[in-house]
Amino acid sequence: MLALRLARGGHPLTLLRRLLVACATAVVGFLLLAALSHALAHPQQSGGSLVRLVWCLAPLAAAVQFAAAVARTEPGSRSLSALDTAGVGPARIPLLAAVSTAMSSLLGSAVALVIYLHLRGQLASVPFDGAAVELLAAGHPLPFAATLVLLCVPPLVAAGAAALATRPGMLPAVAAAGAGTGSGAHTGTHSTDGAGHGTGGHRERTADEREAQSFRVLPGSLPAAVTLPWGTALIAAGLATETYASRSPKPLSLSAVLSNSAPGVLGGWLLTALGLVLAGPGITQLCGRLLAVGRPGAVRLLAGRVLQQESARIGRPLGVLCAVAAGGLAAAELYGASPQVGARMFGPLALLGAALVVVCVTASALTAAAESRAARKPANAALIRLGAPRRLLRGAAVLRSAVVCVVLGALTWAVGQLAALPLTT
Incomplete structure (x- = not known):
């Protein structure tokens, strides 16, 4: 539920990144189904079908890398104080990132299946229906189990990569740096007497210098x-x-x-x-x-x-x-x-x-x-x-x-x- 709320209330740039993850997963799912179609149409060429399936690993790896990079930059994985308030500790951030990535990837897999069936001519009354009948082996029945397994591979791998990318110790220290800035400003403004002003100004400069030394x-x-x-x-x-x-x-x-x-x-x-x-x-x-x-x-x-x-x-x-x-x-x-x-x-x-x-x-x-x-x-x-x-x-x-x-x-x-x-x- 928290992943759904973060997805619904995300920044437009964050939503665009998730949409790009869904599009990448859709392309990978379509390529996997196309390799399955080649295997169905050419059962005697098992070696060529295996080569096509193996070459799908390159787009899969690229899409998974992009999904992990997007998971690292999502606001939910960096707003540690807000997540602590909601009862989500650092140990549960990888689970949250995995669920969010899986949602986007499952959407992409569903889109891939719809486009694949549409190009095979199995969705009537739609423009360009059956435009790739020969390429996608529309004359052969589609095995349900193999289709389900191939479409579940990209979401599962992407969710695992997102969880690994956002595990404790792998996230950027944006929240910590921001907390340091806030504490430094707070220390500098809570002075009441003259000596306190001098002390507060000295503390603020110390905080600024500490932040500048983060380079x-x-x-x-x-x-x-x-x-x-x-x-x-x-x-x-x-x-x-x-x-x-x-x-x-x-x-x-x-x-x-x-x-x-x-x-x-x-x-x-x-x-x-x-x-x-x-x-x-x-x-x-x-x-x-x-x-x-x-x-x-x-x-x-x-x-x-x-x-x-x-x-x-x-x-x-x-x-x-x-x-x-x-x-x-x-x-x-x-x-x-x-x-x-x-x-x-x-x-x-x-x-x-x-x-x-x-x-x-x-x-x-x-x-x-x-x-x-x-x-x-x-x-x-x-x-x-x-x-x-x-x-x-x-x-x-x-x-x-x-x-x-x-x-x-x-x-x-x-x-x-x-x-x-x-x-x-």
Whole structure:
């Protein structure tokens, strides 16, 4: 009931995010049902049907990542004091996030089933009824149990990911920072005599300085020290595996790679993508350290400190985005080498799945950036009260965005070119 009330009284932006989660789940459910239709229409091609079903894992993973990112930014998971008043402690926040995500995902699964039945021609008196009769094997009866299981997979996985993303210790400390601000202001305003005014003003300045120091990074932080070396090692191992597996008399085509005819190449791509995801936080923190090297000015110092502090929050979504972009560049290189062979692999369902992956990973990165911005609001307010001009904050935001785009863009281009080079020469 609480999840329903939060969904009904949410901010329009929050409702839009939940609607996007429902749309992503609907696309994933439709792709799963389409793979089931291929298995029904071609019972003798069980291997091809299994490959289609396995490739549905990529859109599923992208949609689940987006659902988890949305669950982290929902007001219910961050308004800890309001939830405590309602009797919901921190231990029950993951359950609340899982229920809210499951509601949106179940709505998407229901929409997917309606669209699927409509395109199969089983809903009469509706425009475009039966528009994909051959593609969706409308001549074969649809098994109820298999359909129910496939449609329940995305909501269950998304709900589990939302619960893991909002468990205690994984949420941004927005409420705590806000509470610190409020307590500092309260301490500064409850002074009655002259000495009290001086003491109150001193306490308010101390609170502001404590909030401004939230940009400071703990020494020996995890991303750059651990994830960057391991991510680099996985990228190198993936490229080496792909190079070794691609040794053949003639170059491999894109269809051979995507149809699992060259499992070593596909495994190398997956290792490279995993390395980019793992190295994302470390690369982001390294960009922050490079900005703050030497004797930086206020803009460069602030931009570098923010990147170092927020690397764990925004680094992994950026790493996923880089992995998808690098895979797209490598696929484009292979498609350009043999367009006639690669064109057979890109039907409407493949394009729909690829578009969903791109949209979901981009939306996840933007959602993580919005979450990071919300977490910095108390510190930004403290800096403004201390006299920092707003153009300083805007300049730092532009600088860190430009540095991250340049560094990650160059890395993505290099990895994409290296991944396609052994298959095109």
